[in-house]
Structures are given as structure tokens and as C-alpha cells.
Amino acid sequence: xxxxxxxxxxxxxxxxxxxxxxxxxxxxxxxxxxxxxxxxxxxxxxxxxxxxxxxxxxxxxxxxxxxxxxxxxxxxxxxxxxxxxxxxxxxxxxxxxxxxxxxxxxxxxxxxxxxxxxxxxxxxxxxxxxxxxxxxxxxxxxxxxxxxxxxxxxxxxxxxxxxxxxxxxxxx
Amino acid sequence: xxxxxxxxxxxxxxxxxxxxxxxxxxxxxxxxxxxxxxxxxxxxxxxxxxxxxxxxxxxxxxxxxxxxxxxxxxxxxxxxxxxxxxxxxxxxxxxxxxxxxxxxxxxxxxxxxxxxxxxxxxxxxxxxxxxxxx
Numbered sequence: 001x002x003x004x005x006x007x008x009x010x011x012x013x014x015x016x017x018x019x020x021x022x023x024x025x026x027x028x029x030x031x032x033x034x035x036x037x038x039x040x041x042x043x044x045x046x047x048x049x050x051x052x053x054x055x056x057x058x059x060x061x062x063x064x065x066x067x068x069x070x071x072x073x074x075x076x077x078x079x080x081x082x083x084x085x086x087x088x089x090x091x092x093x094x095x096x097x098x099x100x101x102x103x104x105x106x107x108x109x110x111x112x113x114x115x116x117x118x119x120x121x122x123x124x125x126x127x128x129x130x131x132x133x134x135x136x137x138x139x140x141x142x143x144x145x146x147x148x149x150x151x152x153x154x155x156x157x158x159x160x161x162x163x164x165x166x167x168x169x170x171x172x
Numbered sequence: 173x174x175x176x177x178x179x180x181x182x183x184x185x186x187x188x189x190x191x192x193x194x195x196x197x198x199x200x201x202x203x204x205x206x207x208x209x210x211x212x213x214x215x216x217x218x219x220x221x222x223x224x225x226x227x228x229x230x231x232x233x234x235x236x237x238x239x240x241x242x243x244x245x246x247x248x249x250x251x252x253x254x255x256x257x258x259x260x261x262x263x264x265x266x267x268x269x270x271x272x273x274x275x276x277x278x279x280x281x282x283x284x285x286x287x288x289x290x291x292x293x294x295x296x297x298x299x300x301x302x303x304x305x306x
Binding site for chain 2: 010014140
């Protein structure tokens, strides 16, 4: 019975979690690895999780696993910098949607992982403050103030991106 | 005249555009915004972020990826059973070996003791009875 539930959940949620991971990790292979780890970990704990919290649990697990990966990456900061440069170079050949997605991923990956998760849950998963607060085990007022902070950061990042685009019009 | 740079309503603007305020608060903020340029600018800025974020188009999970996860999960599902079977087999063989060891050692000890006593007693009696040539 649980296996059917798991299969349905996998079909319904894997795309959402994959896209969340893509936005914060900006790397398909890493997103795939974490997605797989997330669902395997969820499958092991599924029986002890309340059905109405499945989605919350999945996002929280994905968040923690991505966070660990980001910490490991930060230890190899130099490699990440090279990866950024490579991304900009590849932008020349990508299509319009992919370019836009890259800008969003680039911006979200500069936020703290917790802030990126808040943005993900509000904007892309259409959760209200109450649901987000439940997912992150915090208060609604904390959700609001952290979202405002994340948005302010995003405004700065978007402004920087625009400046970069003006400097290098051929790239984007 | 002192220029006003901050507005008390600013804190509520994010919740306002997210539709998180109560109806009464929402109406109050809406009324205020119509006459406050600071709040109008703030809302425009916050909405820029929304527009920016909504330009993201969801990407598909790579083909066959869900099946790959299902396969991994079925392997993990089979493993605990196999682990139980193996643990049970090991435990059973340890217990059997232990029991067999006890039974064997008891048997050997009993035989050896009887034998030794018999031989010893016989030898001793035989010695004293002069059966042995020294």
C-alpha cells in the first residue's frame, strides 16, 4: 500500500523538488543525486511521517541534503568560481527560457539556502505563510521578515545582473 | 520641513502583496498606499522580484529518473529482508554450534573421565595386586 503511495508521490513531487534543487545547486548532476537521496531517505521514514506532511518532509530533506552539499562545495570555493565562469560562457548558446532560468538560478544560489527555500515554498510551491511556517518549524512573522530580507537581497542581485548584462550585451 | 523616508506601513507590504493580511488590515494598507509614494515605490520594487522569479520555467526530471529511484527503493526494500535472513542464519548457526559444542564436550568429558578413572583405578589396583611387571 505504502509503495503505491510512494510511487504517486514520486510522480507528483519529483519535478517540483528537482526544480527547487536546480535553482539552488545550479547543477543537474547534483540536483539528480540529491533528488534520489531525498526520495530514498523519505521511503525509509515514510511510515513514521504523517501523510499530510509528506511534501513538507520532502522539501525539508532536500534542503538539508543540498545544504550539506553546498557546505562541501564552499570548501572547494575555487572550483565553484571556475564553474561560474563556465556558466557565463555557455549562456551564449542557450535558448531564451534557459537564459531566464539561469538568471533565476544564479540569483537564488546567491541567497542563503534557508532564504532560497522560503522563496521556493512561497513562489513556486504556492504555500501560504502558515504552511511555510509549519514546514520550517517557525512562526509566520519569522517567515514574513525572512522573506522580506531574501527579497531585498534578490533586488540587489538582480540590479547587479542587469549591470553585468549592460556590460556584456552579447552574453545574455 | 523634515523629509519622511520611512513609513510605518512598509513592514506590512510584503504580507500585503502575498495576500497574507486579514481583510481589515488589507483594506487599511490598500487605502494608505493610494496616498503614500514611499509605499508605492516599495511595492513596485517587491513586485519586480516577483516578476523576476516567475520568469523561471520548470524543467523536466530526466527521462527514466523516477523509475531509477523506484528501482533503488525496491533494492533497499529487498535488503532488510535479506539482512534478516542472514542474521537469523548466523544466529541459528552460532546457537547450534554452541549447543553441539556443549553436547560434545559433555560426552567427551564423561567418556574421558570414565576411561581415565577406569584405567587409573585398574592400573592402580593392578599395580598393587602385582599385575604389573616393574
